[in-house]
Amino acid sequence: MRIDQSRESDQVSVVAPRGRLDLASAPALREHMRQLISSGTPRLVVDFGEVTFVDSSGLGAVIGGMKAARLAGGDLRIARPNQQVRLVLKLTALNKVLRPYETLEEALAGY
């Protein structure tokens, strides 16, 4: 899976996976976020703008990233989910802990 990344400030990075975030690709995202957090960037935005489909393994990786980020004094926000990602968040009630931001700008505001 291709994962784009941009550093917004000393402590904030945007991670943008592309395509299907599932059993096959979740480990790559998990590792990518782990490296960012351990290198001193504990505030993450996962940009779902180019994610076409997420499954429970993909969600698990995002939850894992959020927990690791919080342990390191940061947090994780998600931005630009499509309808399928929103449905999955709602089905699992994870929209309460991972409230999606409509745009990247909103996700980064005051972060």
Next chain:
Amino acid sequence: MRPSKRPSRATELLVEHVEEHELTRDHLEAVHSALARFWSLVQDPPDEKWRLLFEIAVAEIAANIVEHAGPPSITIRLRQAATSVVAEFTDSGSGWSGTPGPAAMLDELDERGRGLAMAEAAVDEVSYTRRGRINHWRLTKNF
């Protein structure tokens, strides 16, 4: 009097699409492609949200089979009847010891164990049976 052998309208098969694939965790796209081909055959397909919910359940069960049963291949049979769409998976991998039903209590921040609960929330019925050495999963979503 009409012959009584004719299936009722509710269960009468309208469309059937069957594919067999060698699936691995890196090749789950075959399941999404099979579903896309099936939707192209369905007359008056349900709206996008309905189809996405069905796809979510299908993807979770497929991933579950690949991860836990590890079969050499998997057969997916997709059927449209007058009142429902059904996906059936058969594989010859390891058996599963659980039964679908209310999922175990999950903490909201658990990273694993959500797949079957997602499938059950997305469709009307999820069933699992093992006959001989063959696993059967069936997902039913009513219109």
